[in-house]
Amino acid sequence: MDLTIVHTIQELQQLLNERRKQGVSVGFVPTMGFLHEGHLSLVEQARQKNDVIVMSIFVNPAQFGPGEDFEAYPRDTERDARLAAEAGVHILFMPTPEEMYPQEGGIRILPGPQSAELCGASRPGHFDGVLKVVLKLFNIVDPDRSYFGMKDAQQLAIIETFVRDFNLRTEIVRVPTVREQDGLAKSSRNVHLTETERLEAPAIQQALRLGASLVAEGVSANDIEQQVSKAIVTNSSGSIDYVSLLAYPELKKVDADSKEIIIACAVKFSKTRLIDNIIIPLKG
Ligand code: AMP
Secondary structure, three states: OOOEEEOOHHHHHHHHHHHHOOOOOEEEEEEOOOOOHHHHHHHHHHHHHOOEEEEEEOOOHHHOOOOOOOOOOOOOHHHHHHHHHHHOOOEEEOOOHHHHOOOOOOOOOOOOHHHHOHHHHHOOOHHHHHHHHHHHHHHHHOOOEEEEEHHHHHHHHHHHHHHHHOOOOOEEEEEOOOEOOOOOEOOHHHHHOOHHHHHHOOHHHHHHHHHHHHHHOOOOHHHHHHHHHHHHHHHOOOEEEEEEEEEEOOOOOOOOOOOEEEEEEEEEOOOOEEEEEEEEEOOO
């Protein structure tokens, strides 16, 4: 099956309706494009369980705040189409903002307490915009399974809650973070790092690993957050947006019931802000 590129909701649904008549299962990979191996690993996972793979590429204005990088977000649709085809995507949905949001305003979706932390705290309204586009895409594509990366661990946790709370039909599949050889999490935004910043950026993952080793030693959450922050600013020119240690996927303070810990951070470089995290299973 070759790659078909569609730009409108109607075209996409026509195509999917035809395929569904043959009783196929649909795997969905939503992205903002400028594809890298992280995105392609979602496709690889999706191919293992689904007959038809739909990828969306949409830089969603609703999840960018004023002064954020919506305009500067990297875009290259020709390259993306080639990579998607090579990876085995069957249908690439690339709507315009007008196609997705024909009217201003409308209904807002308010995520719960999981959005009060981490990126939700530093990007007000971000997850409202994420949930709005995700719900629209789920309704448009009606996928059997949808694939999300652990790189955006808070987004994934909130989407899992959303699906459960609203009885959405799709199954959410978690996909591990794909990294560069030096440990930097692959991200479309990495192209905005200067040469020096690119050399420094692996300090983020190294600091998170240090944090994980401190968890094993029983160091307090506060001290871990401070030591991780210090390691990042000492070894890079990045400034800390946040470093936070919480229970995952609840994103609240760790307590006796917690099964996993996340140490998550956002670090600002001159032209871009990077996020990363590490998950630590708790024994017993
Ligand atoms: P984005 O295009 O950055 O919005 O990401 C689209 C999807 O790809 C999201 O589910 C991300 O979590 C996932 N993703 C982005 N970077 C990575 C990565 N390095 N490894 C695995 N998944 C990723």
